[in-house]
Structures are given as C-alpha cells and as structure tokens.
Amino acid sequence: MIRFILTKLGLLIPTFLGVTLVAFSFIRMLPGDPVELLAGERGVSPERHAELMATLGFDKPLWEQYFSFLVGILHGDLGTSFSSKQPVLEEFFVRFPATIELATCAIIFAALIGLPAGIVAAVKRGSAFDHTLMGISLTGYSMPIFWWGLLLIILFSSPDMLNLTPVSGRISALFWVDTQTGFMLIDSLLSDEKGAFKSAAAHLVLPTIVLGTIPMAIIARQTRSAMLEILGEDYVRTAKAKGLSPFRIVGIHALRNALITVITVIGLQVGVLLAGAILTETIFSWPGIGKWMIDSISRRDYFAVQGGIVLIASIVMLVNLLVDFMYGLINPRILHRRS
Amino acid sequence: MSLLEIRNLSVEFETAHGLFRAVDSVDLEIDQGEMAAIVGESGSGKSVSMLALMGLLPWTARITADRMNFDGQDLLTISQKERRKIIGKDISMIFQEPMTSLNPCFTVGYQIMEVIKEHLGGTKKELEARAVELLGLVGIPAPESRLRAFPHQMSGGMNQRVMIAMMIACNPRLLIADEPTTALDVTIQAQILELLQDLQHKRGMALVLITHDMGVVAETAEVVNVQYAGQQVERQNVVDLFARPQHPYTHALLSALPERATGKRLPSIPGVVPGLLDRPTGCLFNPRCQFATDKCRSTPPALHSKVLCHYPLVDGKPTNNHPGVSSQGSSGQEALGGNV
Numbered sequence: 001m002i003r004f005i006l007t008k009l010g011l012l013i014p015t016f017l018g019v020t021l022v023a024f025s026f027i028r029m030l031p032g033d034p035v036e037l038l039a040g041e042r043g044v045s046p047e048r049h050a051e052l053m054a055t056l057g058f059d060k061p062l063w064e065q066y067f068s069f070l071v072g073i074l075h076g077d078l079g080t081s082f083s084s085k086q087p088v089l090e091e092f093f094v095r096f097p098a099t100i101e102l103a104t105c106a107i108i109f110a111a112l113i114g115l116p117a118g119i120v121a122a123v124k125r126g127s128a129f130d131h132t133l134m135g136i137s138l139t140g141y142s143m144p145i146f147w148w149g150l151l152l153i154i155l156f157s158s159p160d161m162l163n164l165t166p167v168s169g170r171i172s173a174l175f176w177v178d179t180q181t182g183f184m185l186i187d188s189l190l191s192d193e194k195g196a197f198k199s200a201a202a203h204l205v206l207p208t209i210v211l212g213t214i215p216m217a218i219i220a221r222q223t224r225s226a227m228l229e230i231l232g233e234d235y236v237r238t239a240k241a242k243g244l245s246p247f248r249i250v251g252i253h254a255l256r257n258a259l260i261t262v263i264t265v266i267g268l269q270v271g272v273l274l275a276g277a278i279l280t281e282t283i284f285s286w287p288g289i290g291k292w293m294i295d296s297i298s299r300r301d302y303f304a305v306q307g308g309i310v311l312i313a314s315i316v317m318l319v320n321l322l323v324d325f326m327y328g329l330i331n332p333r334i335l336h337r338r339s
Numbered sequence: 340m341s342l343l344e345i346r347n348l349s350v351e352f353e354t355a356h357g358l359f360r361a362v363d364s365v366d367l368e369i370d371q372g373e374m375a376a377i378v379g380e381s382g383s384g385k386s387v388s389m390l391a392l393m394g395l396l397p398w399t400a401r402i403t404a405d406r407m408n409f410d411g412q413d414l415l416t417i418s419q420k421e422r423r424k425i426i427g428k429d430i431s432m433i434f435q436e437p438m439t440s441l442n443p444c445f446t447v448g449y450q451i452m453e454v455i456k457e458h459l460g461g462t463k464k465e466l467e468a469r470a471v472e473l474l475g476l477v478g479i480p481a482p483e484s485r486l487r488a489f490p491h492q493m494s495g496g497m498n499q500r501v502m503i504a505m506m507i508a509c510n511p512r513l514l515i516a517d518e519p520t521t522a523l524d525v526t527i528q529a530q531i532l533e534l535l536q537d538l539q540h541k542r543g544m545a546l547v548l549i550t551h552d553m554g555v556v557a558e559t560a561e562v563v564n565v566q567y568a569g570q571q572v573e574r575q576n577v578v579d580l581f582a583r584p585q586h587p588y589t590h591a592l593l594s595a596l597p598e599r600a601t602g603k604r605l606p607s608i609p610g611v612v613p614g615l616l617d618r619p620t621g622c623l624f625n626p627r628c629q630f631a632t633d634k635c636r637s638t639p640p641a642l643h644s645k646v647l648c649h650y651p652l653v654d655g656k657p658t659n660n661h662p663g664v665s666s667q668g669s670s671g672q673e674a675l676g677g678n679v
Contacts, residue, residue, distance in 0.1 A: 234439040240395050241434075242454040242505070243427030256444040331444050333491045 008324055012317055019317075020073065023309035024066050027302055033058070034082050034300040056082065058302075069306065078307030083299050088307035092289060097182025098170060099281070099288030103273045105204055106212035111266060114216040118223025118262075123250055125228060133220060140217035145276055149210040149283040156206060165205050168285035172199040211280045215269040219262065226261035230254045259330050267323030271316040342545050343369045343392075343430075343513055346406040350384070350391050350569075353399045359615045361400075362388045363569040369562075371512065372543040374536075376560035376577075378550060378592070382612040384569035385549045386435075389515045393432050394422050410512065428458040431506035432515040436522050437498035441490040447474075448486030451505045458509045473504040477534060496527035500534070507538060513545045514538075520555070532559060553596050557581060565589045568612050568623040572647045585651040587628045622649065630657045 035044060035052045044052070053059050057068070072079060078088040117137075121130040157167045170184045171177060175196040177187045185204070188196035230236065231254055239253040278290035285291070289308060296304035350362040362384040369375050377385045391402045392414065407414040409430060414422065426432075434440045441450060451473060452466040461469070467486065474482035477500040490498055499519060506514060516535060520528035536559055539546045548559060556563055556577065563580045565573040565588065573586040584590040591608045593599060600606060610627040613619060622640050625631040630650060640649045643659075650657035657663075 234434060234436055235442040237395055238434065238440045238502075239442070241393055241427060241432050242457065243423040243425070244453070244457055245423065248453075248457075253442050253445075257442070332489050333443050 004328065005325070008321055012321065015317060016314070019313040020070060020306075020310055021066070023306040023313070024069055026309075027297070027300070027305040028062070030297075030300065032300055034302060037298075037300050038082065073310065078310070079303030081296070081301050081304040083296075083301050083304075088304050089311075091292065091304065092308060092311050094182075095287060095289045095292050098184070098286060099274070099277050099290060101183045101185065102204065102207055102211060102280070102286060102288060103270070103277060105208040106273055107215060107266065107269060109208050109212040110216035110219055110269070114219030115223055115262065118220040119227055119250065119255065121220070121224045122227030122231060125224075130224075134224070137217035137220045140213045141221070143213055145210060145214070145279045146283060148213060149206070149280060152206050152210060153283075166199075166203050167206075170200060170203050170286065171196065172203075175199055207280050207284045207286055210283070211273060211276050214276065215266075215272060218269065219265055222265045223258065223262050226258040227254060230257045233257070256330065260327055263323055263326055263330070267319055270319040274312050274316065340411065341368045342371045342373075342410055343367065344406060344408045345388075345392065345404060348388055348391065348402070348404040348407065350387050350396065351401045351403075353401070354615060356615055358401075361569050362391065365564075365566065365569075365571045366574075367547075367564060369513070369545045369547060371545055372539070373562065374539060374546045374548070374560050375562045375564065376548045376550060376556045377564045377566055378553065378556055379566035380551055380612050382568070382614065383566040385551075385566050386517050387569075388566075389432065389517060389547065389549060393426050393430065393515070394419070395432075424458070427454055427506075428509040429511055430513045430515070431509070431511040432517060433499070433502045433506050433519050435518040437495050437502050438490070438522070440502055441498055443490055446487050446489055447493070447501050451501070451508055454505055455508050469508070470504075473508055474501070476507075476538075477501070477504045478530075479504075495523050496531065499523060499527075499531055503531075503534065503538070507542070507544075510542065511544055513547065515547045515549070517549045518551070519548075520552075521550075528555075535559075553592055554598075565592070568618075570623060570647060572624070574645045583654070585646040585653070586624075586648050587630050587652060587657070588624050590652055590655060591627075591629070622647075630661065630663070632662055 033053070034056070035049055039049075050059070057065065060068075069079075076089070078092075080087055081091055084091060114137075117133050121133045124130055153167055154161060156162050156165045166172065171188060175188070175191075175193045177184065177191045177193060177196055177200075180187050180190055184200040185197065188200040227250075231250075233254075236249060236254055239249045244253070274290070277286075277288060278294055280286065281288045281290035282294055289312065293305065293308050293312075296308065345365065345367040348362060348365045348367075349360060351358045351360050365384070365388050367375070367377075367388070377388070379385050387396065387400075390396050391400065392407065392409075394414075396402065404415060409425065412425070414425075417425075441447070445453075448467070448470050451470040452463075455461060455466055455469055470486060471482045474485055479485055479497060479500050485493075490501070493501070499522075503519075514535075519535065520531050523531060532555060535546065535548075538544070548555070550556060560577050563573075563575060563577050564571055565580075565586060567588050573580070573584070573589050575583075575585070580589065581593065584593055588608075591606075594606045595608060597605060608627055613623060613626075619626050619636070620639075621637045622628070622631070622635045625635040628635065630652075632649070634649055638649070640647050643649075643651050650659045650661040652658070
C-alpha cells in the first residue's frame with residue numbers, strides 16, 4: 001500500500017511542473033500587461049511604464065521570472081496580487097470556501113439523482129424510463145451552462161414567473177453573518193440571525209442545479225453503462241443462484257463493482273466542476289474563486305492568475321489521487337496487482 | 340414421487356432472426372440421492388435447460404413446460420419471491436468458470452456467509468463457524484485464514500471448491516453442476532469430481548452433472564440424458580448407455596473416446612451442432628449421421644422407447660428396416676468423414 005501511494009505521488013511531480021509552466025506562460029501570452037490596464041484610459045508614459053514593470057519584476061528575462069515563481073511555490077509564496085495588494089494565497093483561501101460549498105452541493109445533487117437514475121435505467125433497460133432518462137441526460141450534457149443558468153433565473157426568480165429563488169450572491173443583504181468556517185450554510189446556522197440559514201440555502205438552489213446538471217448527466221449515463229456491463233457478469237448470475245433479493249443483487253453485488261467507474265467519473269467531474277464554477281459563479285455573482293479568476297484575468301493580475309491556476313490544478317490532482325486510493329478500497333484486486 | 344420432475348420443457352429465445360429454440364421438449368426426472376448426467380456438445384442446450392429450472396435465464400427467454408415440479412412444488416406457477424426461497428437453498432447450482440463466478444469485491448467468507456444468512460439466518464459467530472466448517476469440508480487447507488481471502492488470491496480449483504462450499508451451505512436436496520471441471524487442470528478435475536461424488540453420497544443430495552466429457556459420465560453418473568441441438572435424444576442408465584448406445588449420436592460420441600478408438604486416427608463427428616440459421620429439416624442430427632436416410636432428412640423422428648431416432652441402434656447397427664442396414668456397418672464412420 002505504501003509503495004502504491006509513493007508511486008502515485010511520484011507521478012504527480014512532472015504533472016505539477018507542467019501545470020506551473022502552462023499557468024505561467026498562458027497569462028503572459030494575452031495581449032496587454034497589468035500596468036497598462038491599471039493606468040486605464042489616462043495612459044502612462046513609457047518611462048513610468050518601464051519603471052513600474054521593473055518594480056513588479058517583469059523586466060527580468062522570462063526564465064528568471066519562471067524560476068522565481070517555482071522557488072516561491074516551494075516556499076509557499078505565490079506572490080502578491082497587484083490589484084488588492086494581498087498575498088495570492090490569502091486571496092484564494094478567502095474565496096475558496098464559497099466555491100467548495102457550491103461544488104460540494106452540486107456534486108451531491110448530481111450523484112444523488114444521477115446514480116439511482118443510472119441504476120434504474122440499467123435494470124430496466126429498453127423501457128420507457130430508460131429512453132426518457134437517456135434523452136434528458138443527453139440534453140443536460142449538451143446544455144450550455146450560461147444559457148441554462150439564465151433560463152432558470154427567468155423561470156424561478158423573475159417576479160413575473162415563479163419568483164421563488166434569489167438571483168445572486170450567497171445570502172440576502174438583510175443578514176449579517178460572521179465568517180467562522182467560510183461555508184455560508186454552516187456560518188448561518190451558527191449565527192443568531194433568524195432566517196439566515198433559509199436565505200443561504202435558497203441562494204444555493206439555482207447555482208447548484210446549474211453547476212450540477214452536466215455532472216449529473218454524465219454520472220447517470222456512465223452508471224447505466226457500467227451497470228449494464230456488470231449485470232451480465234457471471235458473479236451476478238451466482239448472486240441470483242444464491243436466491244438473494246434483487247436489491248442485494250443490484251445494490252450490493254453489482255453496484256460495488258460498478259462503483260469503480262462511477263467514482264472515476266465523479267473524480268473527473270471535480271475538475272469539470274471547478275471549471276464550470278467560473279461560468280456559474282459569474283452568472284450568479286457567487287463570490288468564489290471562479291469569479292475571482294475571471295476578474296484577475298481581465299486585470300492581467302499575473303500573480304493571481306498563475307497562482308490560482310496552480311492551486312486549482314493541485315486540488316484536481318489531489319482529488320484524482322484520492323480516487324486512485326478509493327479504487328483499492330472498493331476493489332482489492334487493483335491494490336494487489338500493483339504491490 | 341421423484342424429487343424433480345420436468346416434462347416437455349422448451350426454452351425459446353427472441354432473436355433478430357426470429358425465435359430460436361435452445362431447448363426442445365426435454366424431460367428430466369431425478370430421485371432423492373440420485374446422480375444424473377446431461378451430456379452433449381456445446382450448443383446442445385444442456386446449461387439452458389438447467390438455468391431455466393433455476394430461473395436464471397435473461398428476460399428474452401420464453402420457458403414452457405407441461406410440468407416442472409420440485410419436491411411437490413410447481414415451479415411454473417410460483418412467484419419470483421417464492422422461487423428465491425428455493426434456489427440457493429434446496430436447489431443450487433455451480434458454474435463452469437470459478438474465476439469469474441465469484442464476486443471480486445467480496446471476501447470468500449462474506450460470499451459464503453451471505454447465502455447462509457439469507458436462507459437460514461444466524462449470528463455473525465455462527466455464520467463464521469459454519470463457513471469455516473464448509474471450507475474444511477470441501478478440502479481447503481487453513482479455512483480460518485481463507486475466510487478473509489479474495490477470489491483473485493486463490494487458484495481456479497480453490498475457487499471452485501469455494502463455489503461448492505457456498506452452494507452446499509444450506510444443505511440443498513438437488514445440486515446442479517454445470518461443467519464444474521471444464522475450466523480446471525486435469526489433475527484438479529479429478530479432485531473436484533471426487534469431492535462432488537463424496538458430498539453427494541454423504542449428504543444424500545441429488546446431483547445433476549452437465550458435461551460434454553463421456554469419461555466423467557462413466558465415472559460418476561447413474562442415469563444419463565444425451566442432448567443434441569436442444570433435443571433429448573437418448574436416456575438410459577449409465578451401464579446400458581455405454582454398453583448398448585441406441586442413438587447414432589450417442590454411438591458416435593462414445594466412438595470418439597480415445598479409450599475406445601480402434602483405428603490409428605481418433606474418430607470424430609463431422610460438422611457442428613446446427614444453430615439458428617442452419618437447422619435441418621427432419622431429424623436434427625441427419626447431416627452428421629452416418630446412418631441418415633431420406634426419411635431422416637424429411638420427417639422428424641418420434642420418441643422410440645426413450646430414443647429419438649427412426650432407426651435405433653442395436654449393437655451399433657440400425658434397426659427398424661433401415662434400408663442400408665446390410666451394406667453399412669460400424670466402419671462407415673471414416674467413410675463419412677471424407678464426405679463432409
């Protein structure tokens with residue numbers, strides 16, 4: 001098991017280096033630079049521009065900048081954002097709980113609906129339910145997030161329509177909730193304000209649905225195909241021959257084997273969620289890292305963008321690592337084969 | 340009254356090319372403690388008929404029978420829920436592929452205890468003790484430590500023993516073994532067969548052995564059903580079957596045993612079992628039969644005293660006014676091999 005973990009960790013190092021290189025170079029490929037954008041329409045004299053660039057360290061050769069970026073990472077320092085003058089790491093972790101809260105709700109929503117739907121579709125394959133579900137999930141999978149978000153806002157939030165949910169933010173402005181964990185649902189529960197939790201929950205509903213739609217569609221489809229394959233396996237026939245109930249056969253014998261696929265899919269969706277969060281957070285003015293990244297890119301805040309990308313990528317890599325370990329727990333064959 | 344009585348069982352599958360009849364009017368009767376074998380090539384419907392009895396066929400299968408009684412219960416009319424109380428407990432089945440028939444995600448102990456818990460119940464301690472006892476009974480060394488092993492950590496032979504332990508856990512009255520040794524080494528085959536015979540004697544269960552190995556039949560069975568292309572072509576007790584095969588197919592199968600071969604070349608039966616698209620008219624065996632006549636090619640035979648043939652053999656020669664009886668003898672086999 002230890003060797004298994006070490007091998008996996010060793011493989012992460014080149015991936016991580018690649019991410020830093022991509023994060024570092026892509027933002028610099030965009031036209032314009034931070035000083036120009038800070039100056040805005042007033043413009044800035046070439047001398048002053050060069051002077052400011054030098055203070056930020058952008059006059060040095062690129063390889064030197066990249067090297068100091070790497071050294072900074074090793075020291076846990078991702079630089080300071082120009083616009084807020086705050087350390088990037090701090091900026092990131094102030095906003096991160098909001099994104100985590102949204103992403104967690106979205107993945108729970110996606111799994112709670114997608115997983116059972118996929119199982120039922122596989123067991124009743126060819127039925128009307130199966131066809132309907134696969135149709136819906138194809139639609140959900142193809143749905144552009146920004147358009148889907150606007151549709152839902154019009155339907156649920158417009159005063160002329162259902163008028164059920166708020167449109168933007170994490171909580172109504174009527175409440176003031178002290179930040180303790182950074183998770184609004186928990187903080188609002190801990191606070192004395194009456195109705196704060198309800199407001200926070202109501203603000204989560206639409207973003208959760210919008211962000212969870214694509215993962216839900218993918219989870220449903222993948223669960224269905226994994227279950228279809230496994231329901232034809234010999235050991236499922238053995239389980240039937242033992243006289244077990246359909247619930248045990250499908251829910252325990254088949255599902256445990258299908259979970260390998262499903263967990264892989266859910267793990268991969270974490271990356272999709274963080275990417276999707278950028279659009280969703282922008283639509284719903286959700287103060288998370290997605291919105292922060294978009295703002296930083298438009299400000300050419302080099303340190304914030306490269307730091308943010310590296311942090312997000314690290315999280316995705318860690319989740320994938322976690323998924324690898326879970327394989328071993330679910331299906332011991334995988335662990336034994338490698339060690 | 341016999342323990343299991345099946346009359347006129349047919350199984351049809353819906354396919355893109357219409358209905359395929361995998362099992363065609365098969366009868367089977369087995370008494371308490373009896374050992375029967377079902378013999379035939381691949382595709383002769385041996386497994387399908389037993390899977391139909393167990394209720395393990397996919398939903399595309401259409402099962403019809405005049406009678407299917409087990410221990411006085413009519414298996415045709417009982418609900419799925421009632422059937423689940425019988426299978427795994429009173430009737431159980433072991434399969435051909437031990438490596439894929441056990442669930443890779445659960446320990447051997449869990450899979451054995453699960454079936455006992457389902458049918459007989461018991462505390463965790465009792466279940467564990469019983470599982471250890473069963474593993475010992477099927478000849479697995481150090482059964483206590485094997486409880487926590489996963490199927491992939493054991494050999495095929497060991498897995499088949501686990502499978503047997505699992506399926507005899509609730510003291511079944513009828514055990515169906517579907518080619519239990521086909522996937523195993525020859526030396527292990529003998530051990531597994533011995534184990535099955537031993538368990539059958541000690542526990543007085545009835546055993547149905549599905550096989551294509553005549554050698555296995557000779558060593559184990561009391562009654563033999565020979566199946567061909569879904570039809571039951573002959574049914575005899577084992578001594579008579581080997582001494583006096585009456586159906587040309589049985590005769591050809593026995594001639595193909597290396598022990599019985601007389602010439603330099605091992606005789607074989609030319610051709611293959613007909614599938615969905617190449618079913619002949621008349622007798623289904625006629626394209627491969629060395630005694631086939633025009634009558635065989637046009638008219639399906641009726642059951643002649645437990646033999647499905649127009650001209651049942653006596654001493655290797657066709658009777659019933661077979662037109663070529665004088666000119667063709669048992670040496671016709673090689674001649675036919677050249678024709679096909």
